[in-house]
Amino acid sequence: MDFSEFTQRLGQVHARSVWIEMAALLVCVALAWGIARWFGRDQPADSIWFGGRTFDGLLFPLLALTFTAIARRGMLDLQPVLVLRIAVSVFLALVAIRLFARVLKVVFPASALVRLIERTISWLAWIAAVLWIVGLLQPVLAELDSVNLSFGKSHVSLRTIFEGVLSAGIVMVIALWVAATIEKRVLREAVSDLSMRKVASNAIRAFLLFIGLLFALSAVGVDLTALSVFGGAIGVGLGFGLQKLAANYVSGFVILLERSIRIGDNVKVDAFEGRITDIKTRYTLIRAGNGREAIVPNESLITSRVENLSLADRKFGLTTTLVVGYDSDVAQVQAILTDAARAQARVLGDPAPVAWLVNFAPDGLEFTLNYWVADPDKGKDNVRSAIHTAILAGLRAANIDIPFPQRVVRVESLPASAAPLPATGL
Numbered sequence: 001m002d003f004s005e006f007t008q009r010l011g012q013v014h015a016r017s018v019w020i021e022m023a024a025l026l027v028c029v030a031l032a033w034g035i036a037r038w039f040g041r042d043q044p045a046d047s048i049w050f051g052g053r054t055f056d057g058l059l060f061p062l063l064a065l066t067f068t069a070i071a072r073r074g075m076l077d078l079q080p081v082l083v084l085r086i087a088v089s090v091f092l093a094l095v096a097i098r099l100f101a102r103v104l105k106v107v108f109p110a111s112a113l114v115r116l117i118e119r120t121i122s123w124l125a126w127i128a129a130v131l132w133i134v135g136l137l138q139p140v141l142a143e144l145d146s147v148n149l150s151f152g153k154s155h156v157s158l159r160t161i162f163e164g165v166l167s168a169g170i171v172m173v174i175a176l177w178v179a180a181t182i183e184k185r186v187l188r189e190a191v192s193d194l195s196m197r198k199v200a201s202n203a204i205r206a207f208l209l210f211i212g213l214l215f216a217l218s219a220v221g222v223d224l225t226a227l228s229v230f231g232g233a234i235g236v237g238l239g240f241g242l243q244k245l246a247a248n249y250v251s252g253f254v255i256l257l258e259r260s261i262r263i264g265d266n267v268k269v270d271a272f273e274g275r276i277t278d279i280k281t282r283y284t285l286i287r288a289g290n291g292r293e294a295i296v297p298n299e300s301l302i303t304s305r306v307e308n309l310s311l312a313d314r315k316f317g318l319t320t321t322l323v324v325g326y327d328s329d330v331a332q333v334q335a336i337l338t339d340a341a342r343a344q345a346r347v348l349g350d351p352a353p354v355a356w357l358v359n360f361a362p363d364g365l366e367f368t369l370n371y372w373v374a375d376p377d378k379g380k381d382n383v384r385s386a387i388h389t390a391i392l393a394g395l396r397a398a399n400i401d402i403p404f405p406q407r408v409v410r411v412e413s414l415p416a417s418a419a420p421l422p423a424t425g426l
Contacts (some may be wrong), residue, residue, distance in 0.1 A: 027071075062095050268307040273309075281325045290381075320388065353371055354369075355367055
């Protein structure tokens with residue numbers, strides 16, 4: 001339908017037919033909302049089909065589109081249809097917006113780019129809906145088809161490029177949706193290890209995106225045999241300019257498969273100590289106890305020395321060293337040290353805190369207190385500070401001295417010129 005036909009039908013519309021269409025549209029929307037509400041009662045808030053409030057998911061506009069299209073088809077032979085035609089285009093645009101927005105938000109929940117993509121898709125969908133309603137979509141597409149771009153000996157129209165991008169986007173979103181569903185419904189129950197689940201999820205997502213890209217290119221008429229040349233160029237690029245990037249990606253999969261380090265482990269890399277929060281395909285995120293986060297390339301974790309502090313045991317040992325006077329009671333000092341550690345809820349009882357007399361220092365008796373915590377990710381300095389405060393209070397209560405550094409200087413003789421001068425009166 002072109003613009004003249006739209007204006008002709010607009011002139012044929014009467015108030016009675018509009019009210020009939022409005023009533024039919026209201027029934028279609030109520031029926032769609034009721035079905036979506038019934039099936040979405042116990043669904044999570046991040047569900048792609050139902051969303052957090054039923055109507056912001058994908059199922060509601062899809063059902064409304066289906067029922068409205070059926071109602072419009074049934075009324076075409078009875079009266080001029082305008083309201084339902086507008087509703088069909090609105091619900092179609094809403095389906096496209098919800099599909100892209102919900103899938104991208106589930107797959108990339110922390111990405112700031114998702115909001116920009118959602119707004120772009122919304123604008124394009126509403127513009128296409130308005131053009132279709134007023135009958136200008138076909139003339140616009142014909143105009144885009146007449147504009148050709150030359151790439152060597154090939155000529156491609158803007159319409160072909162636009163349809164190719166749209167087809168590729170739809171296929172990619174569906175591939176991401178399938179990958180997210182497999183990860184949520186299958187991998188979380190079948191794979192208990194977080195690292196293996198991560199590598200399986202990345203592999204499935206990459207495979208589905210690759211297959212989806214091939215389908216999208218084939219749908220717009222791209223000869224897939226030309227990709228062999230492109231693949232050879234990528235191979236040469238990886239061999240020279242992208243070898244570091246390729247090494248990081250390969251190292252990421254090796255780390256996830258070998259499970260030498262896993263998400264949640266406490267590691268030490270180049271004097272930086274922290275807990276692994278995520279393992280990406282290119283880099284690993286390590287978060288220290290003070291909140292600082294390091295981005296470590298995966299190749300460094302493969303080729304350099306890494307201390308996994310929780311590989312064999314999740315317990316993390318801490319040490320406190322102090323010096324008391326030589327006249328102190330050794331057993332009493334040991335009791336004060338161990339009692340201060342036991343008083344902290346985060347300090348483990350097995351193995352129990354232990355204090356040792358380790359050295360006869362120049363200024364006094366040197367003791368070492370060893371204790372263990374199971375949650376170093378919650379911070380080490382805070383528990384160490386609490387224990388130090390308790391030790392200081394216990395030593396002061398027992399009148400046990402922490403001596404200042406002492407040095408004895410003995411002068412054997414003084415030169416004659418340095419002899420004290422006799423006192424003189426004035």
